[in-house]
Amino acid sequence: LDRDERGLARRCLQRDEDACAELVQQFAPMVGTVIWRATGDHQIVEDLAQETFLRVFRGLPYFDARAKLSTWIYTIAHRVAIDHLRQAGRWRGALSDDDAGVRLDTLPVDGTSPESLVEQDEMNQLVREHLAQLPDKYRLPLTYAAIDGLDHDVIGAMIGVQAGSVKTLVFRARQMLKARIMATLTARCRM
Amino acid sequence: LKFDDQLDEALRRMPAWIPPACFAKRVASRVATRDRSVDLMPHMRFWISATLQGTLAAAIGYLGSTIVSWGATSVSAAARVAVDEYLHVVLPWSSAQALSFAWMCAGLSLLIACMSTRRPLA
Numbered sequence: 259l260d261r262d263e264r265g266l267a268r269r270c271l272q273r274d275e276d277a278c279a280e281l282v283q284q285f286a287p288m289v290g291t292v293i294w295r296a297t298g299d300h301q302i303v304e305d306l307a308q309e310t311f312l313r314v315f316r317g318l319p320y321f322d323a324r325a326k327l328s329t330w331i332y333t334i335a336h337r338v339a340i341d342h343l344r345q346a347g348r349w350r351g352a353l354s355d356d357d358a359g360v361r362l363d364t365l366p367v368d369g370t371s372p373e374s375l376v377e378q379d380e381m382n383q384l385v386r387e388h389l390a391q392l393p394d395k396y397r398l399p400l401t402y403a404a405i406d407g408l409d410h411d412v413i414g415a416m417i418g419v420q421a422g423s424v425k426t427l428v429f430r431a432r433q434m435l436k437a438r439i440m441a442t443l444t445a446r447c448r449m
Numbered sequence: 450l451k452f453d454d455q456l457d458e459a460l461r462r463m464p465a466w467i468p469p470a471c472f473a474k475r476v477a478s479r480v481a482t483r484d485r486s487v488d489l490m491p492h493m494r495f496w497i498s499a500t501l502q503g504t505l506a507a508a509i510g511y512l513g514s515t516i517v518s519w520g521a522t523s524v525s526a527a528a529r530v531a532v533d534e535y536l537h538v539v540l541p542w543s544s545a546q547a548l549s550f551a552w553m554c555a556g557l558s559l560l561i562a563c564m565s566t567r568r569p570l571a
Contacts, residue, residue: 283468385460
């Protein structure tokens with residue numbers, strides 16, 4: 259696969275329009291998904307995906323052939339999404355752990371609490387709502403980790419941390435998300 | 450399902466983006482068009498940058514030579530003034546004062562020697 263990627267990159271550098279289309283075809287779904295997950299805005303995905311590929315083709319002559327093309331492209335997609343969030347004033351990456359607004363020590367140890375009675379559809383809705391409110395530092399690794407085909411190494415390269423740190427961030431993000439959802443469900447039960 | 454499993458399931462179920470049918474072709478043709486427009490540029494870019502660099506080099510050369518010539522003139526004038534000053538003022542004065550200056554140096558060194566040996570001798 260790596261050799262295919264390199265061959266494709268070489269053909270793109272030779273300005274082969276079919277190769278460019280093939281590259282876009284191959285990586286567009288993942289690029290779009292990364293952008294969608296990062297921004298949470300479906301309307302903007304196509305424009306940002308296009309911007310990503312323009313940056314990819316502009317940067318292709320400088321691409322280090324020893325690196326993985328897919329990881330490099332996903333990293334660019336991540337940066338494009340972050341740039342968009344910054345421009346829109348929605349970037350919350352600089353928040354500290356204290357700003358997350360949850361107490362992790364209040365979480366139950368097992369998953370058999372009354373909250374488990376919630377329906378899956380409702381859970382999907384709750385996850386979507388609360389995930390959007392997490393600090394970006396935790397939200398992005400968790401949302402990326404939920405995408406098929408993105409492992410911790412790739413996510414680490416995208417967000418600029420070690421794979422081990424990604425694991426920690428994903429764990430903490432899950433805990434925060436869980437705490438927030440449980441707080442909502444508990445408040446709902448009391449009403 | 451347990452709560453954790455439901456959470457994982459909800460995360461997995463988040464939608465993935467499916468590009469529109471013409472997306473790849475559109476981006477590729479945009480890149481190709483952009484490349485072709487850039488293709489016409491290299492000669493023009495070369496001449497523009499060569500002209501700018503040449504002008505810059507000429508300006509720097511002119512400025513540098515002006516500064517050097519002005520500096521050399523100033524230094525030579527200063528040197529001439531300094532030599533005149535030395536020959537006509539410092540040298541005559543020092544010749545006249547040489548003996549007293551020598552006595553002063555001798556006294557000073559004697560004082561320093563006394564001060565530095567006083568403590569070890571004591």
